[in-house]
Amino acid sequence: MPPPAPLHHADALPTTHEAIPDPAPEPHPRSGLKGVLLPVAVVLAIGTIFVSVYLAAFHAPRPRDLPVAVVGTTADAHRVEAGLERAISGGFDVRTYGDEAAAREAVEHREVYAAYVPSRGQQGGKLLYAGANGPSVTATLTAAFAHAAGPDSPPPAAQDILAASAGDTRGLSVFYAAFGLVLAGYLFGMMTYQAAPALRFRQRIASLTLFGALGGIIVALLAGATGFSALPGSFAGTAAVTALMAMAAGGATMAIVKWTGSAGAAIASVILLIFGNATSGGVMPPFYLPDWLHPLSDVLPVGAGVRALQGMSYFHDDGLWSGLAVLAAWIIACVALLYLRDTRSAHKARLGNG
Numbered sequence: 001m002p003p004p005a006p007l008h009h010a011d012a013l014p015t016t017h018e019a020i021p022d023p024a025p026e027p028h029p030r031s032g033l034k035g036v037l038l039p040v041a042v043v044l045a046i047g048t049i050f051v052s053v054y055l056a057a058f059h060a061p062r063p064r065d066l067p068v069a070v071v072g073t074t075a076d077a078h079r080v081e082a083g084l085e086r087a088i089s090g091g092f093d094v095r096t097y098g099d100e101a102a103a104r105e106a107v108e109h110r111e112v113y114a115a116y117v118p119s120r121g122q123q124g125g126k127l128l129y130a131g132a133n134g135p136s137v138t139a140t141l142t143a144a145f146a147h148a149a150g151p152d153s154p155p156p157a158a159q160d161i162l163a164a165s166a167g168d169t170r171g172l173s174v175f176y177a178a179f180g181l182v183l184a185g186y187l188f189g190m191m192t193y194q195a196a197p198a199l200r201f202r203q204r205i206a207s208l209t210l211f212g213a214l215g216g217i218i219v220a221l222l223a224g225a226t227g228f229s230a231l232p233g234s235f236a237g238t239a240a241v242t243a244l245m246a247m248a249a250g251g252a253t254m255a256i257v258k259w260t261g262s263a264g265a266a267i268a269s270v271i272l273l274i275f276g277n278a279t280s281g282g283v284m285p286p287f288y289l290p291d292w293l294h295p296l297s298d299v300l301p302v303g304a305g306v307r308a309l310q311g312m313s314y315f316h317d318d319g320l321w322s323g324l325a326v327l328a329a330w331i332i333a334c335v336a337l338l339y340l341r342d343t344r345s346a347h348k349a350r351l352g353n354g
Helices: 032-058 074-087 100-108 135-149 173-195 201-223 235-278 301-313 320-353
Strands: 066-071 092-097 114-117 126-129 157-160
Touching: 032 235, 066 074, 066 100, 066 135, 074 092, 074 135, 092 100, 100 114, 100 126, 114 135, 126 135, 135 157, 173 201, 173 235, 173 301, 201 235, 201 320, 235 301, 235 320, 301 320
Parallel strands: 066 092, 066 114, 126 157
Antiparallel strands: 114 126
């Protein structure tokens, strides 16, 4: 029998994206005792992680090195810092500004979360803050600076220089919008393989793009001036950021499912729905998170998107460009992982058929 013809490189890999299959992962049926115990173990593990993470983040929230400003001299800053330390130990990072205008600008750009102007002569002290940061932050700041003023001095007059939108009185709309998008992205990543298990790679990515674009438009219509007026950012900007969030969440779920198989649903839910939403900063700023959770806010899609939306809506685009970069990196990385997995699978299938 003559030896089989050698497999050329052109035969080993598909030549176009259109030719690359992106099939659903093979199911792993369970029966017997394993089928009884596995769902119990997985769901209880996810539930335990959820309760642990959310209790760690929110059972007794307190700031950790929350940046605030003091207008005046270094001596003024040290005096106020000592009072804040008595109020909440380790809660604040005090920065000195030479004049009120510079401190006010820092609050408006979210470089600091409040600015304290000490009393001068007959004029009492003043606390500049941004209500757009949410009522929890406002309550923390007013209480801490009142304590720092001392028992013999009146609390500083609080002045909201950047109020939340009238359609977002509790400052939670961005969290709910982000949570809904990430949940939708997770469900899309799961359902795309269930509803269409035999799509080609290019078709799968086109579906992800369409999902993100439509999701962004829907959220912008609901949250913006055409809906509840909860997010005062531009329609185009809100739609773009939320579309990228949806694509990042959907792409991450798809990539995790393709690389981990039946465990993908649980892994994606823990990363995106539990850690992602708990560290998003939509309820309170990341400075309120424990040290082991804080870094996740900057790298997971939810936190990057929330900061971008908040910055675009209120804080002169603070966090917008870095958030867009993080979301774009997630999308590119996930698409690359899907492509790599599918080309490897196609290569092995061709070798097997050869």
